[in-house]
Amino acid sequence: MIFNSLNRKWRTLALAALLATPLQTTQAQDLTTKYERSGARETVTYAECIDYWKMLVRRFPQLHIREIGPTDAGSPLHLVTLSPDRDFDYASLHRKNRRIILINNGIHPGEPDGIDATMMLARDICLGKKKLPANVTLAIIPLYNIGGSLNRSEFYRVDQNGPAAFGSRGNAQNLDLNRDFIKADSRNARTFHQIYHLTDPDVFVDNHVSNGADYQHIMTLLSTQHGKLGGPMGAWLHDTFEPALYKMMQDKGYDLLPYVNHFGPTPDSGWTAFADGPRYSSGYTTLFHTFGFVPETHMLKPYKQRVEATYALMECFIRFTSENSAKIKALRDATKTAVKTQEKFPLSWEPDTSKPQWYTFKGFEAGYRPSDVSGLPRLFYDRSKPYEKQIRIFNHFEPGNFVTRPDAYVIPQGWWAVIELLQGNHVKMRRLQRDTTIEVETYTIKDFKTVTSPYEKHYLHFGVKTETSKLRITFRKGDWYIPMDQAANRYLVETLEPGGADSFLAWNFFDAILGQKEGYSSYVFEDTAGEFLRSHPEVRKALEARRAGDSTFAKSGSAQLNFVYRQSPWNEPGFMRYPVFRVVK
Template sequence: MKKMLLLFGLGITIMSAKAQLTPFELSKDKNYTATYAEVMAYYPKLAKQYPQQLKLFNYGITDAGKPLTLAVISKDGVFDPAKIKQQNKRVILINNGIHPGEPEGIDASMMLVRDLLKKNQLPKDVVVCFIVLYNIDGSLNRGLSRVSQNGPRAYGFRGNYRNLDLNRDFIKADSRNALAFMQILNTWQPEVFLDNHASNGSDYQYVMTLIETQKDKQHPVLAQYTSKTLSPELYKRMAKSGFEMTPYVESLKTTPDSGIVAFIETPRFSTGYTVQHNIISYVTETHMLKSYEKKVYATYDFMQHLIDICQRDAKQIGELKYQADEQVKQQQTFALNWSLDEQKYDMISFKGYQAGYKPSDISGLPRLYYDRSKPFTKSIKYYNTYKASVTADKPVAYVIPQAWGKIIDLFKLNKVAMRRLKHDTTLAVQTYYIADYKTGQRPYEGHYLHNGVKLTTLDNNKVKFYEGDYVVYTNQAINRYIVETLEPQGVDSFFAWNFFDSMLSQKEHYSDYVFEDIAFEYLKKHPELQKLLDDEKAKNPQLAKSAGAQLEFVYRNSPFYEQTYMRYPVGRLLNNTQLDLQ
């Protein structure tokens, strides 16, 4: 009887251990990624087994109609973000499945959470938050869309239910997924962020490549630590794990031999957005042609190393985040766009495969191929210096009319401090007029992006604002987000993403035969405008030959012309004017 009980207990233990295995581990060939249903079945069971250290939170409703689930592991069982900050603990936020066809992070995180709990190896000074599967919509659309990829044998689709690439949605926030992400980020306020991906592109020997926030774009205090301490340590530890890394491979020309270029993650991307919050940010990019098993375990090891180093440096990371936040409050000039400096580069050792060209079996024309029988290790150029190509000086405050509700909602989600005018108020503000801009000929992620914006600036322009309009002072740690979204020349500004397109169309005009008489009378009473017209005609023969153009010239320089046409509606308050605010 005793022996039977022993065997029965052993059987339960074996069954329990097997129940903890992930769908990836249970697959014989390790070429399987968990479905959304399997992910959502796995974590609640784990949370039930470890209720003191693992807690699940649901945020928002995604475009697929399902909430975004966050799994949080905390050694001492504290799951209140405010208390965690009071305890001076660090928070790491890890995002998985933003591109469900790149699901390594989904499976690796399931194993890592389990192992940290099972082995009682949760970090003492770090709380780790896992978005278990971000693009739920795309995950449900399971198929074989990444044809160039070596496994897993089925996976989700890049686009979400609205066919949006969610890793281009962090400023415009068209998806409800992005709104839920903002809620998570600004609730837990991580010091470190990681987004797990798989790459496309060239062939080479590495399983893992890494995007780290570009050093010239990151806050200098954080860049010094990441470039000199954190990143080198990650490279060192990954090599010891058997997964030597290289920077993300974006070739200057066709193949890596020509040199590789540091990825500049603008704010539309997850890490470009988190960097606006002074968060240390990384993207893992496993190589598409390596086996799925290797990609999952490389991602697992990277996350483990990141957690371990953050535990080691927890105090330092907290101090650096505080310094960056305080300095950004005082920062005066902000970069809005960047350009690569091709005159500066480092030489790095790179392990690749010889590339060549051979006749295509389909077309008979030359095609690129990589010869895996001819591996090489050679020094190549790594271009990792960027210069700010457009900058803006911050005002004392921005004044945002309440009519632009989506901006107000996004600012609230991002914890931007705002005040509201108590009364209708006429303010002398610096005003932008859009002098010129270019627009893409085809839609990009549901928008016709503006670029090449040129501005005409009018100082001390008296503009009437109304009770309830918003005043945003630029003395905040979130200044980068504020300035980079509100300055029209920003590469990912709200203007670039079409938030203000309604002010680009004229609402009123005139009937020529009626305005002819009005314009004539106006010129008689305002000889200075008549002189201006005559001077322009002398300089411009085309104007002199066109009656319609001359009438339009008078109209545009008269008080009849609508003052709001092409006027950027957000005012810049340059002086610390005393305002009556709610």
């Protein structure tokens, strides 16, 4: 009996051994992506992408997928977590001293390299072909612009070399989502805010494909501008993080180059680096002290080369983040602490052309020949004539237009659209429990300019000039008091100070104050204004000075009458008065 039992046991084990190899092969074949099955010619649809991730989650317990919130297309935005110890709670992961890398794919669905590369990378990690270090967790947005992905065609991005068909740049509102992070007109962006603050990533990677000039490099990299990131984090990004990525990619056979931010005929003479404002993904994450990157493969390279380069670069991010975990945490923690008491914040950055950096650029000789369309000279690149040369890139930006941090901001509750954005970005604030009189600094908008064409649903303001005064204002119960002692201070300053290039004023959230609601009938107010000038000689003096210095004003009776109205107690107090008030104790 014992012998027969052992014999049956060994027969069972032998049968299992015989079946093991074909079973594993079948499983591996089942896990191939559409990209692989098509010979690197096709990318997934939105449904195929999510189905693939759900299939991986069913197979591998170290993967988790959840729906976070809505998008403009009606379908939910998903978050995939790949965690070595199967802990998918981000608060717990941070307590365990894990470094979080947040990967965003498909913000422009016509640039799907990251979609396919990330599916394969996660699968290979789960199969043990690639290693995810124990101190790193991957947070993955499989496909961000769902509406653009559903609008699929083989004709978008006419200049791009594959894949066969892909989605459009515009989302379901026809918004470019990589201009929407700060204003959040889309549900996608509002759900992204949830994902970002849930994960609080140490490193953010937003995979793209670049167009523009032709050159030999397969991959270029847009790092958040180190001068804009600022402080020790910015210095370490520039001096350590970026050089390490370049070296790692070189070891993998890729000559990495900074994003080719070039708009002239050819890039041979170099360019000024891209300064990413918070409307862009990496600029937005900078406001909350994350190392942000936008990889940009080159559109003219075969799709296979682009996907493989994206895969390789994500491996480099994982390795560097793991090897430098303690330093990354220390820098972010110190920055989050320092920003709570930082006194001055810049609102503008200008390139310093006295500090070029030199890079080896691998290009193709350019020339001109007659156009088949116009007969006029047209640019072309001759791929039979590759070259290498040293070029200058101006990657140092000097901060300017500094503002002093107030002790707090106060925003009346009527501006709920702004309040909701602050709340979605985890800003700490409280409602006044009773009507309260507070001495505040107020801005009066004295001048501004506006673009003449719409840009992403808005007519952006710029060149804002203000006048500051102090007033005692009675705020109502329910108005919002925002203390400036928090890690979100930089976000608050750059959105609430009217001079910021991506401030909420610039994006038209406060346009109602720029139009006068109250007024007067000229023939009636003429008598009232005359009486007012007789009893207020200082206003008459100001009127006469304005007449003497402005001949156009001196010839306009209506302009002079309005000047008096604006100086009078009948002037509408909310007109041109910026409705975000600064508490300075």
